[in-house]
Amino acid sequence: MIPYGRQDIDEADLAAVRDALSSDFLTQGPRVGIFEDKIAQVAGAKHAVAANSATSALHMAYLALGLGPGDILWTSPITFVATSNAALYCGAEVDFVDIDPVSFNLSVDSLKQKLVEAEREGKLPKIVAPVHLTGQSADMREIGELAREYGFRVVEDASHAIGASYLGEPVGNGRYSDITVFSFHPVKIITSGEGGMAVTNDPELAQRLRLFCSHGVTRDADLMEARDEGPWYYEQVELGYNYRMTDIQAALGASQSARLESFIARRHEIADTYDRLIDSNLVSTPVRLPDRHSSLHLYVVQIAGGAEKRRQVFEGLRGAQIGVNVHYIPVYHQPYYRKLGFEIGYCPMAEEYYSGAISIPMYPTLQEDEQTFVVDTLHRAVNG
Ligand SMILES: *Cc1c(COP(=O)(O)O)cnc(C)c1O
Secondary structure (H helix, E strand, O other): OEOOOOOOOOHHHHHHHHHHHOOOOOEOOHHHHHHHHHHHHHHOOOEEEEEOOHHHHHHHHHHHOOOOOOOEEEEOOOOOOHHHHHHHHOOOEEEEOOEOOOOOOEOHHHHHHHHHHHHHHOOOOOEEEOEOHHHOOOOHHHHHHHHHHHOOEEEEEOOOOOOOEEOOEEOOOOOOOOEEEEEOOOOOOOOOOOOEEEEEOOHHHHHHHHHHHEOOEEOOOOOOOOOOOOOOOOEEOOOOOEOOOEHHHHHHHHHHHOOHHHHHHHHHHHHHHHHHHOOOOOEEOOOOOOOEEOOOOOEEEEEOOOHHHHHHHHHHHHHOOEOOEOOOOOHHHOHHHHOOOOOOOOOHHHHHHHHHEEEEOOOOOOOHHHHHHHHHHHHHHHHO
């Protein structure tokens, strides 16, 4: 089976994890801070807070921005359920903004329209969470302008997009957002096993992210009511969680980050090869926009001819031991969201995208003969 994505672990990664395992700390040791510094540097952000997953980091980010009951968070329907679930954890409501027909990211036009209506109804979102689908940034400058105009906060779900850039600057530098979240799940660009990170330039938000990451407990005198009872003293000032990353995970993540650039360069080579091999009369290939550099987590092709045709092509590829996937089923299709009142068809562009999407294999160690096999099988499946 050729999977749709997989990690690439080398000797240096193994050595880093072995060192962590034989050190004094398996968790809350020095390696988490080292990994945080590396990611802050890659992202061009002042602060980074590691977590045990991007899902946890999204939850921490929403809590740090004060999302709670009575608030609304908007995101793209074409994302993993975690982006919106984390808002439900906060007791907030969720709503979906339809996607752009070219990039398949959250559409700025749909966002504008929805904001005008929401303002009229007094139902403006507290947070908008754009998702950088496949590793290509959403239109952050325009989203940032709307954030100022309408007074919402912005959390970038950059789970696919560590190492990507937008208008010449790294994704995560916070020019157009409050907090950016990355994932280090093994199918993503670099991995820590499970793991995620939230980055921000705001020192107060960073402090709040850390609080929610670790039980809401602090030893920082500035955050305490400060009845200092002795050197053992700490205070719980928020209802936080245990979302901490271990030193074992951080060792792997920090070691992997040394190869981030080469991983992304290799992903672009693979995409170039697919672009060249795939017959664009049969299958449409993803668009790489010229003003931003994708980290190419996924290579999503579009099959024309509707959902039945897509299913037939998908099954043809799986039948040939090619581990294709679909990213994503619109979140509001999920039974849990249907029970919240959403209906299939809610976002027409997302429906259109979903009915044709197939993610074909994309990972650094994918070989050219494997790519040829994938594309030949794809062409046969579309013609058959
Ligand atoms: C992978 C992913 C997540 C969740 O990441 P975990 O680290 O697995 O919790 C969230 N959002 C998107 C868009 C993702 O792809």
